[in-house]
Amino acid sequence: MTVYQKKEVLLQASNIQLQYGDAPILRDINFCIKNIVRPGMLQGQVVSLIGRSGIGKTQMLKILAGLQQPSAGSITLFGNRPAQAGDMGVIFQNYYLFYWRTIYQSLLLAARQNPLLKGKEKETVEQYLSNFGLLSVKHYYPGQLSGGQQQRVSIMQQLLKGASFLLLDEPFSGLDVCVLDKVIELLLQVSLSDELKTLIIVSHDIQHAVAISDTVYILGTENGQQGATIKKEIDLIERDLAWHSDIQRQPAFSDTIEEIKHLL
Numbered sequence: 001m002t003v004y005q006k007k008e009v010l011l012q013a014s015n016i017q018l019q020y021g022d023a024p025i026l027r028d029i030n031f032c033i034k035n036i037v038r039p040g041m042l043q044g045q046v047v048s049l050i051g052r053s054g055i056g057k058t059q060m061l062k063i064l065a066g067l068q069q070p071s072a073g074s075i076t077l078f079g080n081r082p083a084q085a086g087d088m089g090v091i092f093q094n095y096y097l098f099y100w101r102t103i104y105q106s107l108l109l110a111a112r113q114n115p116l117l118k119g120k121e122k123e124t125v126e127q128y129l130s131n132f133g134l135l136s137v138k139h140y141y142p143g144q145l146s147g148g149q150q151q152r153v154s155i156m157q158q159l160l161k162g163a164s165f166l167l168l169d170e171p172f173s174g175l176d177v178c179v180l181d182k183v184i185e186l187l188l189q190v191s192l193s194d195e196l197k198t199l200i201i202v203s204h205d206i207q208h209a210v211a212i213s214d215t216v217y218i219l220g221t222e223n224g225q226q227g228a229t230i231k232k233e234i235d236l237i238e239r240d241l242a243w244h245s246d247i248q249r250q251p252a253f254s255d256t257i258e259e260i261k262h263l264l
C-alpha cells in the first residue's frame, strides 16, 4: 500500500445548486480536491464524476469551468479564490477547434500561451504530436480529421496551454482501444508531473474512469429527492487502485465497478 497524504486544497465545491425554472438539476454538491504528497513527489489529482446519462454531469462541468452560473453555491481554488471562466482548460465532447487553422498552427498558438514552454514551443508541439500519434497529419485542418483525432488535438491544445485544471467531458468516447490506452497513459503522466495539475473527468464510462482516477464521485439522485447530488465518494488510493499499471486486473477493480453500477 502506497504511503500518501492529501495536502493543500486545490479546489472546493460548496453547496452547489442548479435549477432550471422549477426543476432542480443539481443539489447540495460538496467536494474538495487536494494535492497529494507521496515519498519523493507532490502531485495533482485525477478525479472522475460518474453518472448516468442526463443526470447533470455536463452542467456540473460547466459550473466548474465558470461557463454556467449555479443557482447557489461556489467553486473556489487554492484555498479561497473564486473560480473564474478561463481558470480551467475545458475539453468538450464536441471539440472546439479553429477550422481555419491547421492543427500544427493551433497547437503552436496554445504552446505560445504557456510561459513555461518559452523557447521550446515547436519541439514540445512536435513531441506531443508524436506521442498522440498525429505527426503525419499535423498540416491538416480539423475538418480533415476524424472525431477521435480532433479529440486528441483538443486534449493536446489544453495540455500545451498549461492550465492547472483540465476538465474533460467524456474523453474516452470516440477513441479506438490502441489510442485510448495511449491517451490514458499521457493524462496520467500529466497529473504526476505537477503538484497543481488536476484532471476532472466527466464520464459514464465506468471502467476507464476508474482505471485513470484516484477519486471517483458518483452523481445520482437519492431518497426520492429531485436533483442529483454526490451519492458517494470512492477513494481509489485507499483501495490500492491508483498509480500502478495493472489496476484493471485487481479483484478490487471489478468489485468497485460492480459497486458503482449498483449506485447509478
Ligand SMILES: Nc1ncnc2c1ncn2[C@@H]1O[C@H](COP(=O)(O)OP(=O)(O)OP(=O)(O)O)[C@@H](O)[C@H]1O
Binding pocket: 020, 025, 051, 052, 053, 054, 055, 056, 057, 058, 059, 060, 204
Ligand atoms: N438550458 C436548459 N434548460 C433546462 N434544462 C436543461 C438545460 N440544459 C440542461 N438541462 C437539463 O439538465 C439535465 C442534465 O443535463 P446534462 O447535459 O448535464 O446531463 P449529462 O449527465 O451530462 O448527460 P449525458 O451523459 O447524456 O451527456 C438534463 O435533464 C437536461 O435536460
